[in-house]
Amino acid sequence: MKKPKTTNRYCKFCKKRTSQKLAAVKTGTPSSLKRGSKYRMRKRGLNRGFGNKGKTSRGALGSWKRYGVKGSKKISLKYTCGDCKKVGLSANTIRSKKLQFE
Ligand SMILES: [Zn+2]
Incomplete structure (x- = not known):
């Protein structure tokens, strides 16, 4: 998606x-550190001896959190006066693979 560098x-x-x-x-x-967050899972993995049973790298977490399923990401814009x-931040976010300012 292409967006202008400046707007009125x-x-x-x-x-x-x-x-x-x-x-x-x-x-x-x-x-x-809420339940189900990737960060919490990684922290828990650090505490228990060796390894985290492959939870963060591949397998368990990726299967139920469905990481990498969506091709685009939500992007919010900020406007500097x-x-x-x-x-100021925009009220609505954009879903796009790639954002370009021209
Ligand atoms: Zn102003």
């Missing part, structure tokens, strides 16, 4: 339409 958009801080720069939000490191430099 309403800035809620300036309260007017300004030129805003687009960028994709980068995914951070996983932090949740040219006047006040403040960042």
Whole structure:
């Protein structure tokens, strides 16, 4: 998917339409230790002696979490205002394999 580098958009801080720069939000490191999270599984694997019985690399976790099934990823966009430099996030996410700014 192709997106323009800048767009004219309403800035809620300036309260007017300004030129805003687009960028994709980068995914951070996983932090949740909730049940069923990949991170938790990896942590548990570290505590119990040798290995994790192949849970994180292939097999068990991949089969029920269905990793790598979907070809595209959800991408959220952030808009940086040219006047006040403040960042706003888009309400809707895009599903796309690849995102290009032109
Ligand atoms: Zn602004």
